[in-house]
Amino acid sequence: MKQYLQSGIVGFSLTVVALLMPVNGIAQSIGSDKNTLPDIGVVASEALTVDKEMLIGDAIMRQMRGQAPIIDDPILSEYIQDLGNRLVLQAENTKFPFEFFVINNSAMNAFAFYGGHVGVHSGIITSADSESELASVLAHEVTHVTQRHLARRALSQQRSSPLQIASMLGSILLAAANPEAGMAALQTSSAISQQMTIDYTRSNEQEADRIGIDILYNAGFDPRAAATFFGKMAEEYRLRSRPPERLLTHPLTEKRIADARSRMARYPEVRLPPSLTFHLAKARLLARYQFDPDYALEHYMAVNEQGNYLVKEAARYGLAIALLANDKAAQAQEINNELLKRDPNNLFYIDLATDILIALNQPQTAVEMLEKEIFNKPRNSVVVLNLANTYLTMKQYSKTIELLRDYLLVKPHDQLAYSLLSEAYKSEKSYKGMHQSKAELLALYGAYPNAIDELQHAYNYTGDDHLEKQRIRARIQQLRDAEEKLRNF
Known part of the structure; x- marks a missing residue:
C-alpha cells in the first residue's frame, strides 16, 4: 500500500529502556x-x-x-x-x-x-x-x-x-x-x-x-x-x-x-536459510523509505544486473518498487507478476500489486484480487487497508466506511485506518463521521482537547438523532476522564 501515515520529525538518537518482569537465564x-x-x-x-x-x-x-x-x-x-x-x-x-x-x-x-x-x-x-x-x-x-x-x-x-x-x-x-x-x-x-x-x-x-x-x-x-x-x-x-x-x-x-x-560456545550450532520475509522487508525499506526514487532505481538495476544479492526475489521486489516510484508501473507489474506467480499468497507482492494496479488505473482488478484474499484473512491489516484504499480510489465510499468500521472494532489503534475513514466520510459529505474519525485519530496522538473539539463539531451534525447525541457526549466524557486521569496520576 503506497499511501501511509508518517510524522515529519527527523528521527531518534536516544535509546530509552523499560522493563516488566524477570526472565530466566540460559535454558x-x-x-x-x-x-x-x-x-x-x-x-x-x-x-x-x-x-x-x-x-x-x-x-x-x-x-x-x-x-x-x-x-x-x-x-x-x-x-x-x-x-x-x-x-x-x-x-x-x-x-x-x-x-x-x-x-x-x-x-x-x-x-x-x-x-x-x-x-x-x-x-x-x-x-x-x-x-x-x-x-x-x-x-x-x-x-x-x-x-x-x-x-x-x-x-x-x-x-x-x-x-x-x-x-x-x-x-x-x-x-x-x-x-x-x-x-x-x-x-x-x-x-x-x-x-x-x-x-x-x-x-x-x-x-x-x-x-x-x-x-x-x-x-x-x-x-x-x-x-x-x-x-x-x-x-x-x-x-x-x-x-x-x-x-x-x-x-x-x-x-x-x-x-x-x-x-x-554454550549453544549448539544453528544453521538457517535466508529469510525471504526479512529480505523483502529490507528491500522495501531501502527502495521506498531510505533511498531517493532515482537512486533506488539505479541501485536495484545494478544489483539485479550484477547478481549482487543473497535472495533474488528480494532484489526483484526492490526493483519493482523503484520502477513504480519512477512512474514505470507497467515494468514494475511485469516483475511483480513473476513474483506473484511463484508465491501467490505473499502479502508483500499483493500489496505492491495493488499499488501498481491503481497506478495503471485498474482498481477493479485490485478489488477482485483483494476480495479473494479477505475471505481467508478478514482481519489482516495489509489486505483490509489496501482494499479500503482501493475502494476509496474508486469513490465507493460506503464500502470503504463499512470495511474500516468493522476492522477498527478489532484494531482500534490503527492510525491509517482512521485517516482513510475520515477521508471517506469527507468525500461522502458525511461530516459527523468525518469529525468523529478525526477525533479518534487525535486521541491516538494524545491530543485530547483537539479530539474533544472534533466531537463537538460532530455533535452539531447529529440533527434529531438523540441516541447519537448521547454516544458523542459519552465519548467526550471518556476523553476528558482520560486526560484528567493522566493529570492527577
Missing part, C-alpha cells in the same frame, strides 16, 4: 544458570505497578505517534510485530502484549519503554545481514522490558511521580527526534539534568545480553548473530569520528563482544 537444555539472576520483578513493582507502567507507556506512545517518524506501513508493521512476538513467546512472566514499531531513521538504534513498547530504527533492519541479527536486537530490547530496568530506576528516584517520569521520558525521546522542539520540552519538564539517568548501566547490558541471547536461541534463531551484530557496530565505530547512535546508550566494550562470543 536448562544447554546448562541453566537462572538462579544467578537477580529477582527484581517484585522489587521494581514497589515503585511502579504493571497498571502504572501501562498508563505511562500509553501516554508516551500517543506522544510519539503524533510527533515521531513512525513508519505506518501495514506490511512492515505486521512483519516487525510478528518477529517481535516470536521472541516475546520465549520470555517469562510478561503481563501485557508488546507493541513493536519501526522508526524512519537510518541510524543504528532501537529502544523500549514502559508498557512493552519497542521501537527499532529502519537503519537496524537495513544494516542487518540476516533476520537473526535483527532478532538479536529485538531480543535485547525485550529483555530490557522484562527485566524492568526503568521501573528499577524509578525505585531509586521515589520523589518523581509517574506522570513526571512519563513527561521526562517523552521529552527526551522528542529531544532526540527534533532538537529544537525537543529541547524546549526538556526544559519544560526539568529533564535535562536527569537525561543521563536513563542511560544503560553495565549490569543492565549484561542482563540484556545474557537473557536476550537465550531468548534468541529458544525462538529458533542463530545465537551467533548477537556477536556478529556487535562486531558490525564496533566496525562502524572505528570508521567514524562519532560513535553510532546505538553505542551512545548501549556502550559496546571489547569485553561485551568477547563475552558474547564466548557465550556462543
Whole structure:
C-alpha cells in the first residue's frame, strides 16, 4: 500500500529502556544458570505497578505517534510485530502484549519503554545481514522490558511521580527526534539534568545480553548473530569520528563482544536459510523509505544486473518498487507478476500489486484480487487497508466506511485506518463521521482537547438523532476522564 501515515520529525538518537518482569537465564537444555539472576520483578513493582507502567507507556506512545517518524506501513508493521512476538513467546512472566514499531531513521538504534513498547530504527533492519541479527536486537530490547530496568530506576528516584517520569521520558525521546522542539520540552519538564539517568548501566547490558541471547536461541534463531551484530557496530565505530547512535546508550566494550562470543560456545550450532520475509522487508525499506526514487532505481538495476544479492526475489521486489516510484508501473507489474506467480499468497507482492494496479488505473482488478484474499484473512491489516484504499480510489465510499468500521472494532489503534475513514466520510459529505474519525485519530496522538473539539463539531451534525447525541457526549466524557486521569496520576 503506497499511501501511509508518517510524522515529519527527523528521527531518534536516544535509546530509552523499560522493563516488566524477570526472565530466566540460559535454558536448562544447554546448562541453566537462572538462579544467578537477580529477582527484581517484585522489587521494581514497589515503585511502579504493571497498571502504572501501562498508563505511562500509553501516554508516551500517543506522544510519539503524533510527533515521531513512525513508519505506518501495514506490511512492515505486521512483519516487525510478528518477529517481535516470536521472541516475546520465549520470555517469562510478561503481563501485557508488546507493541513493536519501526522508526524512519537510518541510524543504528532501537529502544523500549514502559508498557512493552519497542521501537527499532529502519537503519537496524537495513544494516542487518540476516533476520537473526535483527532478532538479536529485538531480543535485547525485550529483555530490557522484562527485566524492568526503568521501573528499577524509578525505585531509586521515589520523589518523581509517574506522570513526571512519563513527561521526562517523552521529552527526551522528542529531544532526540527534533532538537529544537525537543529541547524546549526538556526544559519544560526539568529533564535535562536527569537525561543521563536513563542511560544503560553495565549490569543492565549484561542482563540484556545474557537473557536476550537465550531468548534468541529458544525462538529458533542463530545465537551467533548477537556477536556478529556487535562486531558490525564496533566496525562502524572505528570508521567514524562519532560513535553510532546505538553505542551512545548501549556502550559496546571489547569485553561485551568477547563475552558474547564466548557465550556462543554454550549453544549448539544453528544453521538457517535466508529469510525471504526479512529480505523483502529490507528491500522495501531501502527502495521506498531510505533511498531517493532515482537512486533506488539505479541501485536495484545494478544489483539485479550484477547478481549482487543473497535472495533474488528480494532484489526483484526492490526493483519493482523503484520502477513504480519512477512512474514505470507497467515494468514494475511485469516483475511483480513473476513474483506473484511463484508465491501467490505473499502479502508483500499483493500489496505492491495493488499499488501498481491503481497506478495503471485498474482498481477493479485490485478489488477482485483483494476480495479473494479477505475471505481467508478478514482481519489482516495489509489486505483490509489496501482494499479500503482501493475502494476509496474508486469513490465507493460506503464500502470503504463499512470495511474500516468493522476492522477498527478489532484494531482500534490503527492510525491509517482512521485517516482513510475520515477521508471517506469527507468525500461522502458525511461530516459527523468525518469529525468523529478525526477525533479518534487525535486521541491516538494524545491530543485530547483537539479530539474533544472534533466531537463537538460532530455533535452539531447529529440533527434529531438523540441516541447519537448521547454516544458523542459519552465519548467526550471518556476523553476528558482520560486526560484528567493522566493529570492527577
